[in-house]
Amino acid sequence: MSTTPTKPVAPADAVIIPHYNDLPRLERCLEALMLNDIRDTEIVVVDNNSPVSLDDLCASFPAVRFITEPEKGAAPARNRGVRETSAQRLFFIDADCVPARDWLAVGREVASRADLIGGRVNVFDETSPPRSGAEAFEAVFAFNFRRYIEVQGCSGAGNLLTRRDVFDEIGGFINGVSEDREWTMRAVAHGYSLIYEDRLQVSHPARQDWPALRAKWRRTTSEGFQLNGTSPAKRLKWAIRALAMPASAVVHIPKVLRSDKLTSSGEILRAITTLIRLRCQRMVWMLRQAAGGTI
Known part of the structure; x- marks a missing residue:
């Protein structure tokens, strides 16, 4: 059988x-x-x-x-x-x-x-x-x-x-x-x-240095722009978000100051400096994208 x-x-x-x-x-x-x-x-x-x-x-x-x-x-x-x-x-x-x-x-x-x-x-x-x-x-x-x-x-x-x-x-x-x-x-x-x-x-x-962190956010910014859309209205929206980047760094400084993950004043200062530097860099990238350029 x-x-x-x-x-x-x-x-x-x-x-x-x-x-x-x-x-x-x-x-x-x-x-x-x-x-x-x-x-x-x-x-x-x-x-x-x-x-x-x-x-x-x-x-x-x-x-x-x-x-x-x-x-x-x-x-x-x-x-x-x-x-x-x-x-x-x-x-x-x-x-x-x-x-x-x-x-x-x-x-x-x-x-x-x-x-x-x-x-x-x-x-x-x-x-x-x-x-x-x-x-x-x-x-x-x-x-x-x-x-x-x-x-x-x-x-x-x-x-x-x-x-x-x-x-x-x-x-x-x-x-x-x-x-x-x-x-x-x-x-x-x-x-x-x-x-x-x-x-x-x-x-x-964690990303160990500025080049590694910059590369991560360059990729993320590029991908984010694709999700945002490329019509004139979408580009304008992207440009407005770009111009808000430096202000967003200031808004997020208290989060650094309150964090229990940083163990010294030196780490706090380096985190704040990197925060401001990165948000300004993202502003430049995003404005280029909004104007039709590449990053």
């Missing part, structure tokens, strides 16, 4: 990690992930054709599947990761993030509360004290996911939980814009719920 083969049962969870050319941080991410309960979980690293070999990492983490996505960008890497997995629950984390020991457990516990859930991103230093201006600035201002979600109605994908049916309904991440912000805003526009969960935690290293 013949029997019908049993269809394999899909894992409950998938963890999708986009990566490009940052092996030490990817290794740190995977080591922390292995401290979680990864039973019934498929873990996929989607590499953007890094110029260095991942063979040693492949050997060190047999529970992880490594896939190459030749199209550059976190958006196509995340999309490829979704396609390569079968779980209904999708955890997104970036390769330079460090998940907490209970990251997966908390995600499983709260998953039914909303269609999309963003969590807390703590900032840590990779260098010895004292903090640089960039590190001090990031300690105060970087990765405020609660505000992104509860005020702006969007979330980053460095710490994001959702479901496959949501992804299938609204489509994948779009390259060339702030792909996580756009994707979560699109999901909310489709009627899906987005909440913040403080217990869903990962950590991210």
Whole structure:
């Protein structure tokens, strides 16, 4: 008597990690992930054709599947990761993030509360004290996911939980814009719920110096302009926002002064100086964009 083969049962969870050319941080991410309960979980690293070999990492983490996505960008890497997995629950984390020991457990516990859930991103230093201006600035201002979600109605994908049916309904991440912000805003526009969960935690290293911080915000400003729109009315709105940048620095100085994350007057001064410098730099970039130029 013949029997019908049993269809394999899909894992409950998938963890999708986009990566490009940052092996030490990817290794740190995977080591922390292995401290979680990864039973019934498929873990996929989607590499953007890094110029260095991942063979040693492949050997060190047999529970992880490594896939190459030749199209550059976190958006196509995340999309490829979704396609390569079968779980209904999708955890997104970036390769330079460090998940907490209970990251997966908390995600499983709260998953039914909303269609999309963003969590807390703590900032840590990779260098010895004292903090640089960039590190001090990031300690105060970087990765405020609660505000992104509860005020702006969007979330980053460095710490994001959702479901496959949501992804299938609204489509994948779009390259060339702030792909996580756009994707979560699109999901909310489709009627899906987005909440913040403080217990869903990962950590991210602070940018160490001005060139690294400048590069981050140059990319963010470029992506933000694409989301803003390029019609004459939208450009005018962008220019007005640009002119408000120096004033916004002044408004945010008290936040630096009240922060319990800075440990000396030197760090406070460097954070304030970097805050003012960065907001003025963003003003220049945004005015160029509004006038039709590039940054």
